[in-house]
Amino acid sequence: MPDNEDNLVKIRGLHFARGSSKIFTGVDIDIPGGKITAIMGPSGTGKTTLLKLIGGQIKPQQGTIHFHGENIPSMRTRKLYEVRKKMGMLFQSGALLTDMSVYDNIAFPLREHTQLPEVMIRDLVIMKLQAVGLRGARHLMPSELSGGMARRAALARAIALDPEMILYDEPFTGQDPISMGVLVQLIRSMNKALGLTSVIVSHDIEETMAIADKVYIISQGKVVGHGSPDEIDKSDSPWINQFVHGEADGPVPFHYQAVPYKEDLLAQ
Amino acid sequence: MFDWFAKIGRSSIDFFARFGREMILFIQTVIGFASLIPRPGLIIAQMYSVGVRSMLIILVSGFFVGMVLGLQGYNTLVDFGAEESLGVVVALSLVRELGPVVTALLYAGRAGSALMAEIGLMKATEQLSGLEMMAVNPVNRILAPRLLAGIISMPLLVAMFSAVGVFGGYLVGVDMLGVDSGAYWSQMQAKVDYNDDIVNGVIKSFAFGIVTTWIAVYEGYSCIPTSEGVSRATTRTVVYSALTVLGLDFLLTALMLD
Numbered sequence: 001m002p003d004n005e006d007n008l009v010k011i012r013g014l015h016f017a018r019g020s021s022k023i024f025t026g027v028d029i030d031i032p033g034g035k036i037t038a039i040m041g042p043s044g045t046g047k048t049t050l051l052k053l054i055g056g057q058i059k060p061q062q063g064t065i066h067f068h069g070e071n072i073p074s075m076r077t078r079k080l081y082e083v084r085k086k087m088g089m090l091f092q093s094g095a096l097l098t099d100m101s102v103y104d105n106i107a108f109p110l111r112e113h114t115q116l117p118e119v120m121i122r123d124l125v126i127m128k129l130q131a132v133g134l135r136g137a138r139h140l141m142p143s144e145l146s147g148g149m150a151r152r153a154a155l156a157r158a159i160a161l162d163p164e165m166i167l168y169d170e171p172f173t174g175q176d177p178i179s180m181g182v183l184v185q186l187i188r189s190m191n192k193a194l195g196l197t198s199v200i201v202s203h204d205i206e207e208t209m210a211i212a213d214k215v216y217i218i219s220q221g222k223v224v225g226h227g228s229p230d231e232i233d234k235s236d237s238p239w240i241n242q243f244v245h246g247e248a249d250g251p252v253p254f255h256y257q258a259v260p261y262k263e264d265l266l267a268q
Numbered sequence: 269m270f271d272w273f274a275k276i277g278r279s280s281i282d283f284f285a286r287f288g289r290e291m292i293l294f295i296q297t298v299i300g301f302a303s304l305i306p307r308p309g310l311i312i313a314q315m316y317s318v319g320v321r322s323m324l325i326i327l328v329s330g331f332f333v334g335m336v337l338g339l340q341g342y343n344t345l346v347d348f349g350a351e352e353s354l355g356v357v358v359a360l361s362l363v364r365e366l367g368p369v370v371t372a373l374l375y376a377g378r379a380g381s382a383l384m385a386e387i388g389l390m391k392a393t394e395q396l397s398g399l400e401m402m403a404v405n406p407v408n409r410i411l412a413p414r415l416l417a418g419i420i421s422m423p424l425l426v427a428m429f430s431a432v433g434v435f436g437g438y439l440v441g442v443d444m445l446g447v448d449s450g451a452y453w454s455q456m457q458a459k460v461d462y463n464d465d466i467v468n469g470v471i472k473s474f475a476f477g478i479v480t481t482w483i484a485v486y487e488g489y490s491c492i493p494t495s496e497g498v499s500r501a502t503t504r505t506v507v508y509s510a511l512t513v514l515g516l517d518f519l520l521t522a523l524m525l526d
């Protein structure tokens with residue numbers, strides 16, 4: 001297993017803005033290989049955006065994102081597509097292809113990128129479906145799945161090519177306690193057995209802290225705290241405390257930037 | 269004071285930037301055709317959904333247009349005692365103008381809007397992002413087969429439209445109004461020229477196939493990924509396609525008659 005110095009992803013001085021709204025203003029993040037890194041933060045801080053930046057779907061205005069020592073934003077398209085074969089991404093919405101069944105969705109990356117015979121693809125797909133508990137649902141179309149099931153099917157697809165790193169966007173949202181437990185177990189076992197690097201974006205602090213090796217908390221464009229789950233738990237930083245313990249009052253505002261409430265109500 | 273000047277400048281820069289991006293995407297899509305060579309199945313599936321599914325409306329419309337041409341043509345020609353030439357009038361109107369133009373307009377409404385909405389919804393539901401993250405280039409996998417299928421399907425649809433229209437004209441002119449059947453066909457054969465008429469019609473239909481399908485594909489790919497964005501882009505697709513087809517028809521006709 002790679003040691004702590006061996007960072008698979010290294011983000012330095014990341015600046016990103018959409019139009020006039022600044023989403024990141026100088027973010028440094030290290031994602032160690034073979035470990036589970038959690039990225040947490042209030043809704044709308046740009047966690048999904050961060051994953052898209054790592055996947056090279058959008059380019060930052062400033063800063064570098066190194067993957068295996070190569071800077072993703074400056075890669076050429078062909079190279080970028082090569083690199084993406086080593087990443088799996090679980091989208092918040094699942095993003096299954098709606099014109100094919102669950103089975104074909106999971107077979108899709110295998111058919112696109114490998115020359116495997118159909119019998120072998122079948123075995124691989126069934127193994128991935130078994131892992132997420134949807135073997136019986138393989139003939140359903142994405143529109144016939146619940147939100148939680150769609151997320152699990154998407155996870156099966158994300159691991160279909162056995163990537164080196166998986167980016168999970170809110171894997172636990174919408175899961176019942178049983179499948180949540182199964183997913184936590186699955187993420188952990190893939191990480192241990194296959195040495196997979198995992199990046200989890202999540203609001204489910206308890207589950208995430210339980211499996212993460214390293215935690216980053218971002219808020220308002222900056223990293224406000226990072227460390228092992230223990231360090232985060234014991235931290236006395238008000239930013240971290242507020243988020244981890246879910247207090248309404250604190251440095252992280254619950255409200256989107258706005259004029260004072262009273263002024264707004266009285267305004268004519 | 270020079271506000272309007274700056275405004276014109278900014279909007280022209282915007283226009284050319286957008287136009288440039290669109291052209292780059294178009295070229296990338298055409299380059300993407302190469303990736304389809306080992307996978308003809310992708311094109312055939314799309315030809316089914318844009319071509320075969322538009323066939324019924326094209327055939328029915330072609331038949332009616334042909335019948336109307338038969339009626340109108342007969343009424344004008346009979347005054348000059350030239351109703352024998354009805355076959356020529358019907359065939360030339362269809363092959364040179366109405367076939368390509370009406371087919372393209374119907375295609376834009378039937379297949380173009382559906383294509384656009386499909387791609388727009390794929391964008392809205394992150395399926396396009398999903399493909400990118402699976403290292404599958406959506407330009408090659410989604411845009412290229414659809415554009416190519418449209419370009420292949422359009423001339424075929426136009427041919428069907430014109431053929432059915434000729435029979436529609438025959439039904440009205442010969443069976444109902446009593447034009448001589450032999451004259452209808454022989455005059456048509458004698459006067460419709462392969463190079464001047466048929467080839468020109470085919471060139472038009474290819475051109476219309478490219479612009480209508482491209483507008484649909486591009487609007488879908490670049491739409492704002494929300495329900496409102498998709499609905500606006502659908503309207504734009506049909507309006508832009510119709511205007512472009514009519515404008516382009518004038519240009520091509522002017523060039524061809526030259």
Ligand SMILES: Nc1ncnc2c1ncn2[C@@H]1O[C@H](COP(=O)(O)OP(=O)(O)OP(=O)(O)O)[C@@H](O)[C@H]1O
Nearest residue numbers: 018021023041042043044045046047048049050092
């Ligand atoms: N396509 C877009 N165009 C413009 N602004 C966007 C777009 N996508 C996201 N944003 C803005 O970027 C910010 C970050 O969005 P993002 O989706 O990354 O948040 P998030 O941290 O993933 O939130 P959540 O936890 O709710 O999923 C938001 O304030 C949002 O308004």
Ligand SMILES: [Mg+2]
Nearest residue numbers: 047048092169
């Ligand atoms: Mg998000």
